[in-house]
Amino acid sequence: xxxxxxxxxxxxxxxxxxxxxxxxxxRQLSVARATVQARIQRLEDAGVITGYGPDxxxxxxxHPLSAFVTLEIAQGALDEVASELEAIPTxxxxxxxxxxxxxxxxxxxxxxADLQDTLLELNRxxxxxxxxxxxxxxxxxxxxxLPLLQRTAASRASRSPSYR
Numbered sequence: 001x002x003x004x005x006x007x008x009x010x011x012x013x014x015x016x017x018x019x020x021x022x023x024x025x026x027r028q029l030s031v032a033r034a035t036v037q038a039r040i041q042r043l044e045d046a047g048v049i050t051g052y053g054p055d056x057x058x059x060x061x062x063h064p065l066s067a068f069v070t071l072e073i074a075q076g077a078l079d080e081v082a083s084e085l086e087a088i089p090t091x092x093x094x095x096x097x098x099x100x101x102x103x104x105x106x107x108x109x110x111x112x113a114d115l116q117d118t119l120l121e122l123n124r125x126x127x128x129x130x131x132x133x134x135x136x137x138x139x140x141x142x143x144x145x146l147p148l149l150q151r152t153a154a155s156r157a158s159r160s161p162s163y164r
Contacts, residue, residue, distance in 0.1 A: 001046040006031065008153040010039055011049075012146060018052055063090075063108040065115055066136040069122065070101030077127035078102070084125050090118045101132070 003011075009029050013020065022040070026033040043049045058066070073081050078096065081103060085091045094105040109115035115135070122131050 001043075001048055003048070003149055003153045005153055006035075007039060007043065007048075008146070008149055010036065010043070011149065014040075014049070014052075015146065018054075058108045063110050065109040065111060067107045067109070067115055067133050068136070069105045069107055069119065069131055069133045070097075071103040071105065071122065071128050072100065072130040073102045074127050074129055081125065081127045084127065088118060088121055090114065107133075 006029070010025065013025055013028055017024070020028070022033050022036045026036045029036065040049065058064070071081065082094070085094045085103075085105065090107050090109055092106045092108055094103055096102065097104050107115065107118055109118060115133075119131065119133055122128055
């Protein structure tokens with residue numbers, strides 16, 4: 001889906017104020033409420049907007065320790081590893097990768113003992129050949145998508161006549 005400047009402005013406004021309604025967004029962006037509603041529906045239908053859940057600060061919620069864990073897995077064991085990873089609540093996300101690691105996981109833990117328990121559970125898997133962990137000391141750049149979208153949307157004029 002090609003995003004234009006109005007789409008990007010709408011995504012930015014929703015990121016800044018996720019609970020804002022169409023009327024408030026239309027006033028903020030100086031476009032008709034129907035335009036806002038149609039754009040949101042189009043972005044949802046295209047899968048660009050995937051949800052409106054709250055952003056959770058894991059540190060404030062009692063899980064201040066984060067780590068990235070790389071896994072080398074046995075040949076053909078990806079499905080088994082996926083179900084094992086889903087069963088471990090401290091695994092926040094996992095990605096299949098290229099290179100020496102087959103899977104990269106992001107882990108959250110309440111303390112070092114909790115992290116160690118997660119690592120031991122991963123290593124008990126018959127499908128995991130080797131794991132390596134790296135503890136996160138701090139966040140340099142928080143997860144973001146808007147700079148990437150701004151790069152391409154800046155060159156596209158809005159399809160909405162009132163937003164140019």
